[in-house]
Amino acid sequence: MAKKKKEHKNKFLKYLNRFLLLIVICLISLIVLKSNPSLQEKVYKTVFQNNFSFAKINDLYEKYFGSSLPFVKEEEEQLVSATTLEYQKDEKYKDGVKLTLDSDYLIPATSSGLIVFAGEKEGYGNTIILQRPDNVEIWYSNLDTTSVSLYDYVKAGATIGAAKDNTLYMVFTKDGEYLDYKEYI
Numbered sequence: 074m075a076k077k078k079k080e081h082k083n084k085f086l087k088y089l090n091r092f093l094l095l096i097v098i099c100l101i102s103l104i105v106l107k108s109n110p111s112l113q114e115k116v117y118k119t120v121f122q123n124n125f126s127f128a129k130i131n132d133l134y135e136k137y138f139g140s141s142l143p144f145v146k147e148e149e150e151q152l153v154s155a156t157t158l159e160y161q162k163d164e165k166y167k168d169g170v171k172l173t174l175d176s177d178y179l180i181p182a183t184s185s186g187l188i189v190f191a192g193e194k195e196g197y198g199n200t201i202i203l204q205r206p207d208n209v210e211i212w213y214s215n216l217d218t219t220s221v222s223l224y225d226y227v228k229a230g231a232t233i234g235a236a237k238d239n240t241l242y243m244v245f246t247k248d249g250e251y252l253d254y255k256e257y258i
Contacts, residue, residue: 091138128187129206131226158183158258160241167196169212169244170254180213180233180241183258191223197242201233209252214242 106113158181160172174180182203189210190202197214201221204210219234221227245252 126204126206126208127189128185128204128226129208131187132185132206157181163254163258166242167244168246168251169242170258172241172243172258174236174239174241176239177235178239179235180216182227182229182231182233183211185229186211186227188221188223188225188227191219191221197244198237203227203233208247209257210246211257212242212244212246214244215240 106116158172159178160174162173164171184203184205186203186205188201189204190200192200194200194212194214197212199216199219200212200214201216201219202210202212213233215237216234217237220232221234227233243254243258245254245257
């Protein structure tokens with residue numbers, strides 16, 4: 074019993090230290106930005122006007138500090154399947170590709186990233202957009218059901234959802250330019 078208490082105390086202190094470090098970093102950043110208007114303008118342009126990769130920030134955070142959600146076990150958080158997308162047929166569709174899947178196939182995330190859009194896209198239907206750390210955005214469209222929400226961080230292989238009528242539309246973009254899907258699937 075004493076060993077468990079000590080273990081819980083150590084975990085609590087570890088998370089408290091992380092939290093305090095985060096507060097110190099935020100305060101220092103705010104003070105520096107407030108005192109330097111030119112730096113403030115550069116940061117504003119980078120975050121709000123350019124295509125800023127929050128997935129890259131999350132990857133860096135997890136690399137040095139661990140999970141951003143310390144009390145949630147990742148194994149229970151997401152369904153995981155194969156990291157490769159299995160399909161019978163692929164053909165060009167608008168700016169991406171149309172894939173024919175097996176019935177009741179659960180679609181895996183082809184790479185890790187942050188969900189930056191969840192909703193309807195004209196011509197594509199129900200769509201999830203995953204932003205990878207390298208700023209490549211992957212659209213998973215024509216979804217019947219989804220198992221992720223906006224701003225979720227998804228690991229490669231985690232289940233995105235299921236396609237409607239066994240058809241999945243995928244689009245790959247980077248900095249507003251459409252990419253050749255053959256390089257990514």
